[in-house]
Amino acid sequence: MKSQEKLVEGVLLLLALSAIASLALITIFIFLEGFPLILHTGLQKFILSSHWAPTRGHFGILAMIISSILVTLGAMVLGVPFGLACAIILAEFSPPRLTRILKPTLELLAGIPSVVYGFLGVIWLVPLIRTYLGGPGLSLLTGAIILGIMVLPTVISISIDALTAVPDMYRQGSIALGATHWQTVQRVVLPAARSGIITAIILGMGRAIGETMAVIMVAGNALQIPRSLLDPVRTLTSNIALELGYAAGRHREALFATGIVLFVMIMILNLTATFLARRR
Amino acid sequence: MDMVGESSPEIIKIKNLNLYYGDFQALQDINATFKAHNITALIGPSGCGKSTLLRCLNRMNDLIDGVSITGEVFISGQDIYNKGVDLTQLRKRVGMVFQRPNPFPLSVFDNVVYGPRLHGRHSHQELKEILERSLGAVHLFEELKDRLSANALTLSEEQQQRLCIARLVAVEPEILLMDEPCSALDPLATLRIEELMAELKKDYTIIIVTHNMQQAARVSDDTGFMYLGELMEFGPTPQIFTRPQNPMTEDYITGKYG
Numbered sequence A: 001m002k003s004q005e006k007l008v009e010g011v012l013l014l015l016a017l018s019a020i021a022s023l024a025l026i027t028i029f030i031f032l033e034g035f036p037l038i039l040h041t042g043l044q045k046f047i048l049s050s051h052w053a054p055t056r057g058h059f060g061i062l063a064m065i066i067s068s069i070l071v072t073l074g075a076m077v078l079g080v081p082f083g084l085a086c087a088i089i090l091a092e093f094s095p096p097r098l099t100r101i102l103k104p105t106l107e108l109l110a111g112i113p114s115v116v117y118g119f120l121g122v123i124w125l126v127p128l129i130r131t132y133l134g135g136p137g138l139s140l141l142t143g144a145i146i147l148g149i150m151v152l153p154t155v156i157s158i159s160i161d162a163l164t165a166v167p168d169m170y171r172q173g174s175i176a177l178g179a180t181h182w183q184t185v186q187r188v189v190l191p192a193a194r195s196g197i198i199t200a201i202i203l204g205m206g207r208a209i210g211e212t213m214a215v216i217m218v219a220g221n222a223l224q225i226p227r228s229l230l231d232p233v234r235t236l237t238s239n240i241a242l243e244l245g246y247a248a249g250r251h252r253e254a255l256f257a258t259g260i261v262l263f264v265m266i267m268i269l270n271l272t273a274t275f276l277a278r279r280r
Numbered sequence B: 001m002d003m004v005g006e007s008s009p010e011i012i013k014i015k016n017l018n019l020y021y022g023d024f025q026a027l028q029d030i031n032a033t034f035k036a037h038n039i040t041a042l043i044g045p046s047g048c049g050k051s052t053l054l055r056c057l058n059r060m061n062d063l064i065d066g067v068s069i070t071g072e073v074f075i076s077g078q079d080i081y082n083k084g085v086d087l088t089q090l091r092k093r094v095g096m097v098f099q100r101p102n103p104f105p106l107s108v109f110d111n112v113v114y115g116p117r118l119h120g121r122h123s124h125q126e127l128k129e130i131l132e133r134s135l136g137a138v139h140l141f142e143e144l145k146d147r148l149s150a151n152a153l154t155l156s157e158e159q160q161q162r163l164c165i166a167r168l169v170a171v172e173p174e175i176l177l178m179d180e181p182c183s184a185l186d187p188l189a190t191l192r193i194e195e196l197m198a199e200l201k202k203d204y205t206i207i208i209v210t211h212n213m214q215q216a217a218r219v220s221d222d223t224g225f226m227y228l229g230e231l232m233e234f235g236p237t238p239q240i241f242t243r244p245q246n247p248m249t250e251d252y253i254t255g256k257y258g
């Protein structure tokens, strides 16, 4: 009995360690592969130039950084108001039974493969935008809309958790002072849930900035700093996925270096989220 | 139907009040009259319906699913269970202090002026006056005047409970309902809150739920003894504590059960 338990414990520990080790190895690998290029080109040139011509030795990713940030911000501008409204309705104004059914259903949406979202975007959204707003249809705006939809499950689910974590005694105190339900939500519940809601938004941003497939399919992938919402753009993740297949040498290193930049951006977002979640 | 007259000191009149949580009857045919500018204590063993009765007076039971109520509750002559009653106005007139201090996780300032803002007061000058008057009424102004922007959750439990009372005073209610307001406080803080209640009596009618019989005897003018959802006895506090009419009241105050 005792020895059996020891065995199980040992196996679990081994599995856990190898999982962590493989993650650590991947991180180290990305840095080892990408870092030499940053040293060679110089960090400043790498991230502050938008001249990307790998065959001629120009590795500037500024256009892609800007595109990634714009697509992500666009997704947030569209996704956060809808997501937050949805979370408020579900957490505060619907029967708890309905919320218990709808929340897992919404979370299921996060499990739909991104290629499906991309496909829907190409079939429905791209022609709509091309017809009614102009341009090629494959654009910054299209990418932002699709990503805005894709971040909804994250934003809604975590916001609902933040809202339901607000103790009922605050609501009662407010109602007992003559506040309506909506006034209570607006003036007490939302401020009390603020850090959780910020966490939801930041994790949604992380999801948007890392998304690749759907963006490749709908954003047009043109290597440029966009001048309008209807211009096609290529994000950091798109570029890696599009070029990794044939990249070699410095070019390959540059793609890994792009990975490092993404890694750092997402790390900063997650640390901010953790920090805000801990602050009460 | 005998309405409570303008000049009458009777401010609350409860008639044949029954309350059910689903199938469970938590209040049985309650009849009582509460006098203005009095402190009335509700005592009785845990689970006898004291909090439930208190919540009938500002209709906080309406928030609980499956509650049904029959009977009438008149406040200043108006049946608060009538259809057209404005709950916002009712709760402005009948404020409530909870068992656990529940200041909002906002600044001291925002807590105190929460009610006035709800009810449409916005000018900074006016809010500052309300703040000073309300914090003054609970003897917190001197203590907190330099910490008005501090989060209310950083205050001590006693300060928090005082702040919750100040928050009510700020909306100028007529009646203060207090549900075991001292149960989270130490004995000294409890005594100080009791002193505060005695002061507030001149401006407000206070109804306090307590399971602490000494407290009821110390602070109240009238006392009601409840048992299993019934109001067994109601009368002047000295009489309830020295010459109870109901043997069950006597058993309770002499500590035979509860």
Ligand SMILES: Nc1ncnc2c1ncn2[C@@H]1O[C@H](COP(=O)(O)OP(=O)(O)O)[C@@H](O)[C@H]1O
Binding pocket: B021, B024, B026, B044, B045, B046, B047, B048, B049, B050, B051, B052, B053, B064
């Ligand atoms: N929300 C509720 N749902 C169902 N039953 C309740 C609810 N609140 C209180 N009760 C029941 O009603 C009775 C009276 O409760 P309460 O008024 O809280 O008593 P007290 O304040 O005297 O301790 C108890 O039996 C309690 O279990």
Ligand SMILES: [Mg+2]
Binding pocket: B050, B051, B052, B179
């Ligand atoms: Mg109680």
